[in-house]
Amino acid sequence: MAVRRSAGSAHPGARSGAPDRAGGGAEPPDGFRPALASLRSASLRPEVLLDETPAPQRLAPYALALSAEVRQDGDDLATGRLVVLHDPDGQEAWAGPTRVVGYVRAACEPEMANDPLLPAVGWSWLIEALQARGATFTAASGTVTRVASESFGALGGGPATAEVEIRASWSPLDDELGRHLEGFGDLLCQAGGLPPLPPGVATLKPRKPARTRSTSTRSKPRTTRS
Numbered sequence: 001m002a003v004r005r006s007a008g009s010a011h012p013g014a015r016s017g018a019p020d021r022a023g024g025g026a027e028p029p030d031g032f033r034p035a036l037a038s039l040r041s042a043s044l045r046p047e048v049l050l051d052e053t054p055a056p057q058r059l060a061p062y063a064l065a066l067s068a069e070v071r072q073d074g075d076d077l078a079t080g081r082l083v084v085l086h087d088p089d090g091q092e093a094w095a096g097p098t099r100v101v102g103y104v105r106a107a108c109e110p111e112m113a114n115d116p117l118l119p120a121v122g123w124s125w126l127i128e129a130l131q132a133r134g135a136t137f138t139a140a141s142g143t144v145t146r147v148a149s150e151s152f153g154a155l156g157g158g159p160a161t162a163e164v165e166i167r168a169s170w171s172p173l174d175d176e177l178g179r180h181l182e183g184f185g186d187l188l189c190q191a192g193g194l195p196p197l198p199p200g201v202a203t204l205k206p207r208k209p210a211r212t213r214s215t216s217t218r219s220k221p222r223t224t225r226s
Helices: 030-040 118-132 177-191
Strands: 048-053 062-072 075-091 096-107 137-149 161-172 201-204 211-213 216-218 222-225
Touching: 030 062, 030 075, 030 096, 030 177, 048 177, 062 177, 075 177, 096 137, 096 177, 118 137, 118 161, 118 177, 161 177
Parallel strands: none
Antiparallel strands: 048 062, 062 075, 075 096, 096 161, 137 161, 201 222, 211 216
């Protein structure tokens, strides 16, 4: 997984400024490192671009935050954010030591926003995307919100617009966080209206170093037919 690192963001897996209850410096605990290694090795569709951003500071001793966008032919189709929280002592509401929090927002047709089945469908997108990538989890919860807007008065005459927002959190049951990130990427693409990849097409990790732009780095996976 390649990310563009934003100014002031923590290195993947480093403490985000929360109290160091595990003790000793800014390094993550040994038990969390395999999960971080899996996260870094995630393989996403080339339309998904990630940025590492400052993580929440008081929700857990260790945290990692990634912002995401789906872009195709210069158009932004969907945006989102994924936060990984880790507390070696666990938290009762999490049902485990790690919690993943995801947010997705994408434009949709006004007719789609008026469909009473949209919230249930949006939630199924999340669950099915995680399961398709082999991510195991428990205690999933969240909301699906649809927003439709029309312009009036001096702003009248513009087309009606609509958006769908998916907010969710879940607790991984193993260290394969890369699968959770891949599922989240697939959810972004589906919400953004991209068709699923055809059978036999797999994403590949880039072999060349990412281009450097100022202090940011971006690289895109390629696709190939197996």
